[in-house]
Amino acid sequence: MTTSAMDQSSSSPAMSFTVLASTAPVLAPRVGKLAIAGRKTIATPHHVPLTSRGTVPHVAHDVMRQHTEINSLYAGLEDFIARKQPPVYNTPAADHESPLKKFICVPEDMPLILGPRRFPPIPCPPANTSSSIALLTSTGFTQLDAHDYVQAVQKLRPDIAVGMVDLANKQPGSKRRARMVDRTHAWNRDALEQLYGPSVAEEKKAKSAYFAPILPLDNAQQSLYLDDLESEFRWDISGLALYQSASLGFVPESLADLPRLLFSEPETPHTILRDISLGADLLTTPLLGVSSDAGIAMDFVFPVPDVLQDGSAKPRPLGTDMWKSDHAVDTSSLGEGCTCYACKNYHRAYVHHLLVAKEMTAWAILQIHNFHVMDAFFAGVRESIQRGTFEQDVRMFNCVYTSAMPESTGEGPRLRGYQLPANGPNQPRRMPKAYGLLDGAAQKFAASQSEVATPDAGADELEEQGFAEKA
Structure with missing residues (x-):
C-alpha cells in the first residue's frame, strides 16, 4: 500500500x-x-x-x-x-x-x-x-x-x-x-x-x-x-x-x-x-444517461456474485429494455435484488406504461435506478482493488455479461438542443415545420368552401359572364 x-x-x-x-x-x-x-x-x-x-x-x-x-x-x-x-x-x-x-x-x-x-x-x-x-x-x-x-x-x-x-x-x-x-x-x-x-x-x-x-x-x-x-x-x-x-x-x-x-x-x-x-x-460515463434515455434499466454487478458464476449459462444482458411489451404486466423490480428508491417504489409494468405514454417520470425513475447501479459498480471496483482480486474479477465479469448494451425498441425523450448535431450554413432544418402538417387540411377546407354556392357569388358570376359577352 x-x-x-x-x-x-x-x-x-x-x-x-x-x-x-x-x-x-x-x-x-x-x-x-x-x-x-x-x-x-x-x-x-x-x-x-x-x-x-x-x-x-x-x-x-x-x-x-x-x-x-x-x-x-x-x-x-x-x-x-x-x-x-x-x-x-x-x-x-x-x-x-x-x-x-x-x-x-x-x-x-x-x-x-x-x-x-x-x-x-x-x-x-x-x-x-x-x-x-x-x-x-x-x-x-x-x-x-x-x-x-x-x-x-x-x-x-x-x-x-x-x-x-x-x-x-x-x-x-x-x-x-x-x-x-x-x-x-x-x-x-x-x-x-x-x-x-x-x-x-x-x-x-x-x-x-x-x-x-x-x-x-x-x-x-x-x-x-x-x-x-x-x-x-x-x-x-x-x-x-x-x-x-x-x-x-x-x-x-x-x-x-x-x-x-x-x-x-x-x-x-x-x-x-x-x-x-x-x-x-x-x-x-455518458453511457448512464444514454441508457436512461433509451429506456434501458441497467442490471449488472461487480464483482460477479457466486450464484452467477456458472460457465455453462449463456451471457447475461447488461440491462433490460423497458419498452418491450413483455413488461406490461410484470410487477417485479427493475433490477434483480436492487435496493434503490426506484425499485422499492415502482415496478416494471408501471415504468413500461409511463414510457408508452411518453410521461417524463419514466426517465426520471430509470435515471435514479441507473445511478444506483453505477454507484454500486464503482463501490465494488474499489473493494476488488483493495482485496487484490481486480484482474480475476474483471475476467469473470467479461465471461458472465454480454459485450454490448441491449438495443432499445422505443423512442427516447425529446432531444435537448445540445444533443442535436451542429448544422453549418446551408444545412437542412433539424426539425420539420410543425405547421406544415396542416397544409393538407387547409386545402381541403378551401376546396369545400369554394363548392358552396351563395346568392351573392352566383350573381357576381352571372354579371361577369354578361360583361364578357358584351365585350
Whole structure:
C-alpha cells in the first residue's frame, strides 16, 4: 500500500489526493481519496455525473439529494454564457461561496468541476484560433477567449477547474498536432500565471484547484508539454485531465501522485473496467444517461456474485429494455435484488406504461435506478482493488455479461438542443415545420368552401359572364 499527498507548500488550493491501494505508480488500478476543504470526500475510482445547464438530466435537485448518492458534478461553461452579459456572473455570493453553485442551486459541500465545454461536446464548424476555442451555446456558435475563461474561473470559483485544451474535430495532421500542443501549452501557462502566479496577491489567488489537460496525442508529440508540466507547473497543478485512455500511459512518474480525470465515452462497463485498470481515478460515463434515455434499466454487478458464476449459462444482458411489451404486466423490480428508491417504489409494468405514454417520470425513475447501479459498480471496483482480486474479477465479469448494451425498441425523450448535431450554413432544418402538417387540411377546407354556392357569388358570376359577352 502506498500513500501520497500534494505538497502543502504548493500554491494550489487546499485539495489533497491520497492513494490508498495500488500495485504500481502508473498503468495500474488504484484506490484513492480526493479531499477538498469543506466539501464531500470523493472515493476513487468513481464516475463524475454530467450536467445540462447545471442539472443532471431527468433528476431534480431535491430528488438528487434524497434518492441518489451523487457527490460531485461536472458543468461546462458554454451552458451559461449564451448572452452578452451572462447572469451567472451577477449572482451574489459570499467570499467562501461559489456563484456558480448558487446560480444552479447546488449545495456548497458538493464538489463541482468546471470545464470550458460540456461533455460530450458537439463538434463546432467554426475552428479554434490561437487564442480561443469554438463553443455551441443555446443561441448559436461563439468563441471563448482563453483570458475570458480564466476570468470565469476567478468569478465563478468552482472547486476544480479543467484547463482549456485545443481539440480537433477530426484526425489531425502533423501541422494541426503541432498547433494543438503549442496552443494548449500557452493557454495553460498563462492561466496558471493569472490564477496562482507570484505576481498575484495572496488574497486574490484562485480558490479553485487546477487540472492540467493532457492532449490525445502520443508521447513524442507532446513531450515538450509534459516536460513543462513536470518542471515548471508541477506545484501549480492539482490534477490531470485526459481525453483518451491511451494517454494514461504517458503520465510521467513525477506526476503519478496527481488525480487523473478521464473524459471518456465508454460504450459498456467492460470499457470502464479497462480504463480503471490503466489508472483512471475519475471517469465520465455518458453511457448512464444514454441508457436512461433509451429506456434501458441497467442490471449488472461487480464483482460477479457466486450464484452467477456458472460457465455453462449463456451471457447475461447488461440491462433490460423497458419498452418491450413483455413488461406490461410484470410487477417485479427493475433490477434483480436492487435496493434503490426506484425499485422499492415502482415496478416494471408501471415504468413500461409511463414510457408508452411518453410521461417524463419514466426517465426520471430509470435515471435514479441507473445511478444506483453505477454507484454500486464503482463501490465494488474499489473493494476488488483493495482485496487484490481486480484482474480475476474483471475476467469473470467479461465471461458472465454480454459485450454490448441491449438495443432499445422505443423512442427516447425529446432531444435537448445540445444533443442535436451542429448544422453549418446551408444545412437542412433539424426539425420539420410543425405547421406544415396542416397544409393538407387547409386545402381541403378551401376546396369545400369554394363548392358552396351563395346568392351573392352566383350573381357576381352571372354579371361577369354578361360583361364578357358584351365585350
